[in-house]
Amino acid sequence: MTIVDLKQRLQEKISQISEPNLIHNKFVRPQRLMKTLTVIEKKFDDSENTQPLDEKIFKTINRLKKNGFGDLTRRDLKNLAWALGKKLPSENEKMLFTQLGKEIINYFSKANFDLLRLVYFPLLYTYFSFEKKEVDKTPSTWVLLRNILSQNKSKLFMDLRKPKPWMTTLVDHAEILSDQPTKKFVRDFLQDNDQNRISAELESLRISASSWFWDDLIRSSIKSIKNMKEDEYFKIIPRFLLLLEKNKLYTTDILVALLERYARTSQREKVHEVLKHLALDQWGNPQYEASSGWVNVNVDTKKMVIQWFVKADLEAFFKLFNQNADIQRFNYWMRFIDQITFSQIFLGSNALNSKRDEHLKFRKMNRGRIKELAGSTTSTNNAFLLKIGNVYIVDFSETGNACYFYNRLPYKDYIGKIDIKTLRNQEICIDRQTRNGNWQPRFDNALARLGIFAKR
Structure with missing residues (x-):
């Protein structure tokens, strides 16, 4: 073999190894190392966004009341972001809805991006931490909190060298920070047999089980019954009955929605035994005026159910x-x-x-x-x-x-x-x-x- 031939074969081998799509064919991927790296990154993210003890949060609040924002450290400011979802011993409502909470959220609304990057996750966690009754009237401070999160989301995502899982989730589901946060999830929620799929999908956001978000999702799903096509409605009845069984709090809302929609179908004369007896258990016999629970549905719907019992x-x-x-x-x-x-x-x-x-x-x-x-x-x-x-x-x-x-x-x-x-x-x-x-x-x-x- 000549020197020229040897050189040519050597160049071919080097060329093969240098192709990006062949690199992993030549070298084994360090799977265990990569898995360990993922675990370490998660632990770091969790520690970085661990909620501080209430004692530390309350100390920061006292410092704020005494000296104002000027003397607060970056750690103190992060504590304030967590504090917005807390209730002070001396207050009847959570910090965000108090006068001091209003001052804090206004401060964050005017803060530079470097500070917002520091407090973003605590603010996001706080946004989801409230219960339905606390945001029923959409308090202005809660809306301002949502606006801060929404307006800075894209910039934060682009600024991060490696976006955090919760950041990726926010970008993938932008509507979460809108005035219709669960609209996109309703159909998935109704059609997916795995009731925990959405929870798993949004796991990185750490949304509490008592959050207004889940209540909004269920109530939006219930409202969707009204405008469903007839064939879609009949298919979805079992899903709502299962939802009712597991979420007793929504029994009346679900039952009302199902009965009202049933009364507008072409099959209203066909008795639905489960709905009939569920209504009987909840509101009593519709044939008796004393059964006051039947005021939840209109007269025509009540008449339909009475005819079910008569038949x-x-x-x-x-x-x-x-x-x-x-x-x-x-x-x-x-x-x-x-x-x-x-x-x-x-x-x-x-x-x-x-x-x-x-x-x-x-x-x-x-x-x-x-x-x-x-x-x-x-x-x-x-x-x-x-x-x-x-x-x-x-x-x-x-x-x-x-x-x-x-x-x-x-x-x-x-x-x-x-x-x-x-x-x-x-x-x-x-x-x-x-x-x-x-x-x-x-x-x-x-x-x-x-x-x-x-x-x-």
């Missing part, structure tokens, strides 16, 4: 607890469902003591709504009552019993065990109809005389 009661009476389902009678009374404002089921001993799974489930889900039918009747007989307009209609499951019409409730509602004689009281009833032969036209005429007409 379920009629289905239970004619199908669930009746061995020979009387579909003809069920369909007849369903023609009036838009006008029915109250329904009541009276179960005989067989239905009350049945161990069938579907019977047990119905009784459990309607605990407090079912009355016992007692007196001189068979164990298989049941009864129901419907209120249409100002008329109370009582009917029975077994043949040989007429249908009774009353202009007032024929029993005392607070009693749980009702004698059948009370429901078949000919002395106070205003009409009585049997179901012999072609009974539907006769019932229509009887109801028409009372001002009741089917709308279906």
